[in-house]
Amino acid sequence: xxxxxxxxxxxxxxxxxxxxxxxxxxxxxxxxxxxxxxxxxxxxxxxxxxxxxxxxxxxxxxxxxxxxxxxxxxxxxxxxxxxxxxxxxxxxxxxxxxxxxxxxxxxxxxxxxxxxxxxxxx
Numbered sequence: 001x002x003x004x005x006x007x008x009x010x011x012x013x014x015x016x017x018x019x020x021x022x023x024x025x026x027x028x029x030x031x032x033x034x035x036x037x038x039x040x041x042x043x044x045x046x047x048x049x050x051x052x053x054x055x056x057x058x059x060x061x062x063x064x065x066x067x068x069x070x071x072x073x074x075x076x077x078x079x080x081x082x083x084x085x086x087x088x089x090x091x092x093x094x095x096x097x098x099x100x101x102x103x104x105x106x107x108x109x110x111x112x113x114x115x116x117x118x119x120x121x122x
Contacts (some may be wrong), residue, residue, distance in 0.1 A: 022071035022093045025101050025118070034116035044121070063089075074108065 044055035063075040073094040080086040091105040
């Protein structure tokens with residue numbers, strides 16, 4: 001009897017999938033929050049099919065946008081001012097809701113990832 005209960009619970013848990021409507025977040029105006037080393041960083045950005053303009057701490061940054069698939073994108077800074085800005089950033093949307101998405105990102109080729117949340121503004 002316990003065996004059947006375990007099988008039932010396993011089936012129910014195994015069938016559960018997190019929602020990912022990534023296409024809903026390819027373009028628009030967003031606000032994001034990322035915590036790095038205990039510090040919260042906030043920014044606002046606008047994304048079109050091929051460009052993202054981000055405002056962070058009164059600094060504007062523009063990146064080209066290349067979608068790998070519906071849930072993964074690579075950003076390349078258009079006018080990098082230092083070596084760090086020359087590195088491309090890979091972002092993967094992990095989950096979505098009706099007004100936000102959770103993501104992880106890293107420099108292309110690096111394994112250390114950070115997580116954040118972006119909220120739709122429009």
